[in-house]
Amino acid sequence: MEIKVLHQVMDWNEDVSDEVKETLAAHHICMINVMGSPGAGKTSLITSLIGSLKANWRIGVIEGDIAGQTDAERIAALGIPAVQLNTDGACHIEAMSIQHILPELPLDDLDVIFVENVGNLVCPAEFRIGESLRITLLSIPEGDDKVEKYPLMFTDTDCLVLNKYDMMPYFEFDESRVGANYKTVNPDAPLFRVSSRTKDGIQELSVFIEEHIRKAQS
Amino acid sequence: MEIKVLHQVMDWNEDVSDEVKETLAAHHICMINVMGSPGAGKTSLITSLIGSLKANWRIGVIEGDIAGQTDAERIAALGIPAVQLNTDGACHIEAMSIQHILPELPLDDLDVIFVENVGNLVCPAEFRIGESLRITLLSIPEGDDKVEKYPLMFTDTDCLVLNKYDMMPYFEFDESRVGANYKTVNPDAPLFRVSSRTKDGIQELSVFIEEHIRKAQS
Numbered sequence: 001m002e003i004k005v006l007h008q009v010m011d012w013n014e015d016v017s018d019e020v021k022e023t024l025a026a027h028h029i030c031m032i033n034v035m036g037s038p039g040a041g042k043t044s045l046i047t048s049l050i051g052s053l054k055a056n057w058r059i060g061v062i063e064g065d066i067a068g069q070t071d072a073e074r075i076a077a078l079g080i081p082a083v084q085l086n087t088d089g090a091c092h093i094e095a096m097s098i099q100h101i102l103p104e105l106p107l108d109d110l111d112v113i114f115v116e117n118v119g120n121l122v123c124p125a126e127f128r129i130g131e132s133l134r135i136t137l138l139s140i141p142e143g144d145d146k147v148e149k150y151p152l153m154f155t156d157t158d159c160l161v162l163n164k165y166d167m168m169p170y171f172e173f174d175e176s177r178v179g180a181n182y183k184t185v186n187p188d189a190p191l192f193r194v195s196s197r198t199k200d201g202i203q204e205l206s207v208f209i210e211e212h213i214r215k216a217q218s
Numbered sequence: 219m220e221i222k223v224l225h226q227v228m229d230w231n232e233d234v235s236d237e238v239k240e241t242l243a244a245h246h247i248c249m250i251n252v253m254g255s256p257g258a259g260k261t262s263l264i265t266s267l268i269g270s271l272k273a274n275w276r277i278g279v280i281e282g283d284i285a286g287q288t289d290a291e292r293i294a295a296l297g298i299p300a301v302q303l304n305t306d307g308a309c310h311i312e313a314m315s316i317q318h319i320l321p322e323l324p325l326d327d328l329d330v331i332f333v334e335n336v337g338n339l340v341c342p343a344e345f346r347i348g349e350s351l352r353i354t355l356l357s358i359p360e361g362d363d364k365v366e367k368y369p370l371m372f373t374d375t376d377c378l379v380l381n382k383y384d385m386m387p388y389f390e391f392d393e394s395r396v397g398a399n400y401k402t403v404n405p406d407a408p409l410f411r412v413s414s415r416t417k418d419g420i421q422e423l424s425v426f427i428e429e430h431i432r433k434a435q436s
Contacts, residue, residue, distance in 0.1 A: 037255045037256045037257060037337070037339075037360075038255045038339045038360055038361075038364055038367070038368060039255060039357075039359060039360025039361045039364065065367050066340065066367060066368055066369070066370075067366065067367060067368075067369055068363075068366045068367050070363060070366065070367075089370065091309065091338070091340035091341045118340065119255070119339060119340075119367070119368070120309070120338060120339070120340055120341075121255075121256045121337060121338070122284065122309035122336065122337075122338055122341075123309045123338075123340075123341065139257075139359065141257060141357065141359030141360075141382070141385070142255075142256055142257025142359075143256075143257045145286075145288060146256055146257065148285065148286045148288065149256070149283050149284060149285060149286050149288075149337065150256060150284055150285075150337070151284070151285055152284075152307065164359070167359070167388065170385065170388055
């Protein structure tokens with residue numbers, strides 16, 4: 001019974017996702033869905049990317065959280081248009097929520113929107129939200145067995161960011177295990193090693209993102 | 219529509235949870251639901267607790283994962299009866315799955331069953347599985363803002379374990395923030411500082427768990 005209902009909800013979600021895509025295409029906006037576990041470092045990564053990209057591109061942010069608004073406040077403090085989307089208990093963002101919230105952002109004045117999804121390595125991967133690009137974060141402290149355990153999040157993404165990479169000396173993390181498993185489930189997608197603290201790897205990731213921003217502009 | 223369906227599923231789940239509770243009570247077994255983010259250290263904590271408890275109690279383990287069986291293999295290698303429960307994509311364990319899997323364990327020869335839930339700081343908290351005790355893990359690398367952002371997981375638990383506590387020197391983690399927010403949402407539940415690596419705090423947590431095991435025995 002549960003599975004049948006899930007399909008109904010998701011079919012509906014896919015339709016709205018396509019509508020969101022059309023709205024964004026009309027404004028030549030690249031929307032990036034940032035996903036990962038709680039504490040993987042999604043907000044810090046977005047903050048670092050804003051620092052790297054804001055000279056060339058006009059950026060907006062949608063901060064998804066079950067509750068609270070600390071992340072949106074962090075982004076707004078950088079002078080970036082930010083909206084907090086509280087899911088009130090739901091474990092992922094759905095396209096309908098994005099459709100409702102988009103008019104709160106100055107769409108005519110944006111090139112790229114980062115959407116920080118709810119911290120969750122499972123459910124967000126199942127729901128398209130009209131994004132042009134998906135980024136999955138895996139932080140070093142989470143461990144090297146996550147691709148096997150949470151395959152969809154690594155299969156259905158456009159790139160993998162190994163985040164908090166500066167923490168490698170303090171954890172037993174077999175990078176070759178992650179790399180091999182990721183290549184198996186998602187052979188053509190790139191992998192980036194990033195530290196938001198030291199900014200290592202932010203430049204390489206920014207180049208990749210800019211390719212997608214330019215694609216949305218053309 | 220989605221919310222209505224969720225309630226249907228959960229009502230059903232509560233009924234089965236009560237049935238599981240009765241089965242366990244008939245066998246005087248204390249079942250412990252271990253919840254937390256991916257990579258919070260659930261398997262390592264269970265492994266450490268087995269080391270601490272096995273001299274006095276007969277232990278079984280149910281390892282919940284979306285896919286894979288590495289965790290059950292880790293536990294079985296300790297000579298502990300272990301069953302792997304693969305949810306095949308689902309983001310949490312439901313009572314029905316526990317009901318199906320319990321006969322795979324030697325219930326007449328067990329005092330305590332650890333259930334490692336799917337790594338997820340959201341959904342598992344919504345689903346009772348017939349447990350006597352809930353343990354929520356928050357690892358230091360995940361950050362100190364998680365109680366505000368994922369309130370249900372910290373409200374609806376019997377204790378909070380601050381895990382990977384040996385990592386405190388390497389992360390900016392304001393323990394007083396977590397402590398204050400936890401006390402607000404869950405005033406009577408204890409908080410334990412634990413490192414599975416150094417075994418610090420395992421003894422204190424074991425004493426707490428043993429109280430609950432004895433309760434199930436009486």
